[in-house]
Amino acid sequence: MDETPRVVIDCDPGHDDAMAIILAARHAEVLGLTTVAGNIGLDLTTRNALVTTQIMGLDVPVRRGAARPLVAPPRDAAHVHGQSGLDGPTLPHLERSEVGTDAVDWLATAARDNPGMWLIPIGPLTNVALAIRRHPDLLGHLRGVSIMGGGTADKPGNLTSMAEFNIAVDPEAAAVLFEQEVPIRMCGLNVTHQFGATDAEAGDFRALGTATGVFVADLLEHYIGAYERTFGIRRAAIHDPCAVLAVTHPELFEFERRRVHIELTGTHTRGMTVVDRRQPGPGDGPVEVAMAIDADRAMELLVDACAAPAL
Ligand code: BDR
Numbered sequence: 001m002d003e004t005p006r007v008v009i010d011c012d013p014g015h016d017d018a019m020a021i022i023l024a025a026r027h028a029e030v031l032g033l034t035t036v037a038g039n040i041g042l043d044l045t046t047r048n049a050l051v052t053t054q055i056m057g058l059d060v061p062v063r064r065g066a067a068r069p070l071v072a073p074p075r076d077a078a079h080v081h082g083q084s085g086l087d088g089p090t091l092p093h094l095e096r097s098e099v100g101t102d103a104v105d106w107l108a109t110a111a112r113d114n115p116g117m118w119l120i121p122i123g124p125l126t127n128v129a130l131a132i133r134r135h136p137d138l139l140g141h142l143r144g145v146s147i148m149g150g151g152t153a154d155k156p157g158n159l160t161s162m163a164e165f166n167i168a169v170d171p172e173a174a175a176v177l178f179e180q181e182v183p184i185r186m187c188g189l190n191v192t193h194q195f196g197a198t199d200a201e202a203g204d205f206r207a208l209g210t211a212t213g214v215f216v217a218d219l220l221e222h223y224i225g226a227y228e229r230t231f232g233i234r235r236a237a238i239h240d241p242c243a244v245l246a247v248t249h250p251e252l253f254e255f256e257r258r259r260v261h262i263e264l265t266g267t268h269t270r271g272m273t274v275v276d277r278r279q280p281g282p283g284d285g286p287v288e289v290a291m292a293i294d295a296d297r298a299m300e301l302l303v304d305a306c307a308a309p310a311l
Pocket residue numbers: 014015016017039077080122123148158164165166239240
C-alpha cells in the first residue's frame with residue numbers, strides 16, 4: 001500500500017457493516033460514514049453506525065441518507081440481522097449524534113475536498129445513485145468505488161435465486177453506478193462466501209478481551225446463528241469487510257476486469273449482476289470483479305483490528 005487510503009463508507013449496519021467499519025478504522029483514513037436503509041430501516045442503521053463508532057472510540061462524522069430505494073419497495077434483512085439490525089451485543093447507551101441528514105450532498109463535498117478518495121458502499125446503492133445524479137462531477141474526484149454487492153452467476157443469490165441483497169434491494173440505483181465509467185471494485189457473493197467465520201473465530205475475538213473484540217464476538221454469535229437458521233450452515237459470510245480490504249489490501253484478491261450489467265427487468269433475475277466473462281474481447285470492462293480472496297490473511301487482519309484498545 002503506497003499511502004493510507006482516504007475513504008467514505010456508505011453503510012447499513014448490519015453485523016458485517018460494523019466489522020467493515022472496524023477494519024477500515026485501522027487501515028484507512030475514514031472521512032465519514034453515510035447511512036442508508038437496507039439491513040433495517042434508516043433510523044436503526046444510523047443508530048448502529050453511531051454505536052459502532054462509539055464502541056471503538058472512532059471519531060468520524062455520521063450522516064444519514066436515503067430512507068428507501070429509488071423505485072423498488074423497501075425490503076430489509078431482519079431475518080439475518082435481527083429487529084435492531086445489530087442483534088446480539090447489549091448495545092451501550094448512545095452518547096453520539098449524527099451530524100446531519102445530508103449524506104447524499106456530503107458525498108460530493110467529501111469527494112471534492114479529498115481528491116483521490118475511495119467511496120466504499122456496503123449497503124443498497126441508493127445514496128450513491130442520488131449523489132451521482134445530483135452531482136455529476138462527483139465520480140471524477142474519486143480514485144474508485146469499492147462495493148460489496150452482486151456476484152458471478154455460478155454463485156446463487158441471497159435475496160433471490162440470482163440476486164444479492166444490496167443490489168436487489170435497489171437495482172435502479174445499482175444500474176446508475178454501473179453505467180458510469182468510474183473504476184469499480186466489486187466484491188460479490190462469489191468471493192465474500194470464501195471469507196467465513198465459525199464459532200471458533202467468534203471465540204478468537206472474545207479471547208482478545210478488548211471492547212471491540214467482545215463486540216465482534218457478540219455480533220458473530222448472533223450472525224452465525226442467523227446463517228444456520230436461514231441457510232442451514234453454521235458459518236457466516238463476512239461480506240462487507242471484503243470491500244474495505246479490496247482498497248486497503250488489494251493484494252489479497254484475484255480480480256478479473258469485466259463489464260457488469262445490472263438486470264432490471266428479468267422475471268426471475270431482477271437485481272442480478274450480469275458479469276460478462278467472455279474473453280478475450282466483449283467481456284473486458286471497467287469493473288474489477290473479485291474472484292478469490294486470501295481468507296486466512298483477511299481473518300488475521302480483522303482479528304488484529306480488534307486486538308488494539310479502543311481508539
Ligand atoms: C450484504 O447484505 C447485507 O445483509 C450485508 O450487510 C451485506 O452488505 C450481503 O448480501
